[in-house]
Amino acid sequence: MASSKEYLDYVLELLRETRDITYKKMMGEFMLYKGNVLFGGIYDNRFLIKKTETLLNSGLKEQIPYPSAKPMLLVDSEDPDEIKELVMMVVKDLYK
Numbered sequence: 001m002a003s004s005k006e007y008l009d010y011v012l013e014l015l016r017e018t019r020d021i022t023y024k025k026m027m028g029e030f031m032l033y034k035g036n037v038l039f040g041g042i043y044d045n046r047f048l049i050k051k052t053e054t055l056l057n058s059g060l061k062e063q064i065p066y067p068s069a070k071p072m073l074l075v076d077s078e079d080p081d082e083i084k085e086l087v088m089m090v091v092k093d094l095y096k
Contacts, residue, residue: 002028007045014047017080018087029065039090040072041065048072049086052093058086 008023008030015021015032023042024031030042032049040049043065049055051062051073060073077083 001044003030003042003045008042011042011047014078014080014083015087018084021087034087034091037091037094039087039094040075043072047075049075049090050094052090054089054093055086060086 011032012021012023018034020035022033024033029044031038032040032042038050040047042048043063046063046065048063048065049060049072051071055073058073060075062071063074065072075083075086077086
C-alpha cells in the first residue's frame with residue numbers, strides 16, 4: 001500500500017519545529033531528509049525513523065517498513081518538540 005500525500009502533510013506538520021526537512025517520493029512512499037541525511041520515511045502511512053545506537057532504549061516500537069528491510073522505529077508522538085529531539089539524535093548518530 002502506498003502512503004498518502006495527506007499523511008505526508010500531517011508528518012511534515014509534526015516536523016515543523018525541525019529545520020531543513022525535505023522529502024523524496026520513491027515507489028509510493030516518502031523518504032525523509034534533514035539536510036542531506038536520510039533519517040527516516042513514511043511507509044504505509046507510518047512515520048518511521050532509522051534505528052540508531054542512541055535510540056536503542058528509547059521505548060519506540062520496531063517496525064519493518066517493507067519485506068526484507070531492516071527494522072526501523074515507529075514515531076507515534078504528536079509532540080513537535082519531542083519529534084525534533086528524536087530526529088536530531090538519529091541525524092547525529094548517522095552523521096558520525
